Amino acid sequence: MANDLHTEGFSDPLSNPGAANAAIARMLSEGAQVAKPEIALPAGGQFRLPGGYVSGGGDYNNARYEAEVRELTGADEEAITKARNGGIGRFIATLLACGTVSVGNEHSSATLLNNLLLGDRDMLLLEIRRATYGDEIVWDQYSCPHCGEEFRLSVTLDEIPVRRLSHADQRVFEVELRRGRKAFVRLPIGADQEAILAIVDRATESEQNTLLISRCLISVIEPDGSENAVSGNPDFARSLGIVDRQRILDSIEEKQPGPQYNEVKFTHDSCGKEVPLFIGAGDLFQGL
Numbered sequence: 001m002a003n004d005l006h007t008e009g010f011s012d013p014l015s016n017p018g019a020a021n022a023a024i025a026r027m028l029s030e031g032a033q034v035a036k037p038e039i040a041l042p043a044g045g046q047f048r049l050p051g052g053y054v055s056g057g058g059d060y061n062n063a064r065y066e067a068e069v070r071e072l073t074g075a076d077e078e079a080i081t082k083a084r085n086g087g088i089g090r091f092i093a094t095l096l097a098c099g100t101v102s103v104g105n106e107h108s109s110a111t112l113l114n115n116l117l118l119g120d121r122d123m124l125l126l127e128i129r130r131a132t133y134g135d136e137i138v139w140d141q142y143s144c145p146h147c148g149e150e151f152r153l154s155v156t157l158d159e160i161p162v163r164r165l166s167h168a169d170q171r172v173f174e175v176e177l178r179r180g181r182k183a184f185v186r187l188p189i190g191a192d193q194e195a196i197l198a199i200v201d202r203a204t205e206s207e208q209n210t211l212l213i214s215r216c217l218i219s220v221i222e223p224d225g226s227e228n229a230v231s232g233n234p235d236f237a238r239s240l241g242i243v244d245r246q247r248i249l250d251s252i253e254e255k256q257p258g259p260q261y262n263e264v265k266f267t268h269d270s271c272g273k274e275v276p277l278f279i280g281a282g283d284l285f286q287g288l
Helices: 017-032 074-084 088-099 110-114 118-133 190-197 205-216 234-239 242-255
Strands: 044-053 064-070 100-103 136-143 150-156 172-176 182-186 217-221 227-229 265-267 274-276
Touching: 044 118, 064 118, 074 088, 088 100, 088 110, 088 118, 088 190, 110 190, 118 190, 172 242, 182 242, 190 205, 205 217, 205 234, 205 242, 217 234
Parallel strands: none
Antiparallel strands: 044 064, 064 100, 136 150, 172 182, 182 217, 217 227, 265 274
């Protein structure tokens, strides 16, 4: 039996311990050179924010616009699907936290994301979607609201118009109110969105509007020129006339930068009518 064994290059450690040790060292060295499998980093990309990030100091001239996102991974999927049970606010916050790498020279953090304009947060979501699923959004069975026909619909992300601020200081603006008054208002940020989404299941639309106005309304100038600081005052927001409240809300919507999802439209070939397409976070991330 011994003659059948493959003994070429064999060194008996009992009769020649030096040669045996050298052979073992050679084998270990060869084994160390075996290439380890590489785990590729998630794909992503850099882009320019439409509003710009202004840190706590509020220096609009130093707003930062460059942002980087990455492809969502399986670990992210687990966190995001679990967050969905906590409501739309937690779902969006987790999506942003998982997919955002940096803004300017700052790594992503809860504080940074909460201080971004809503339009910039929407832009991050759109680019996270692009990095994860690609440029095309598909509805396998879309029903035309005019004729009822169901068909396959696809839209590319580049078909979604993006509004941009020409300067970061446009996040604060003036709104003409009734009876000679005017208001100074700021665009809402992530912290405002999260505060509203936290009550969305138990508050009426009017109550949500009161919260938004109270957070974004900075001051009101009276006809005599006196200025009243009213930021964070929900009672003052309730005391405003319905017309003035609507003017403030309309101005916020009209001036908010970012992807304009409510402006995406197409013409349905079968009935020839224009169809508005409303795209939300659920459409961008249909797989989650």
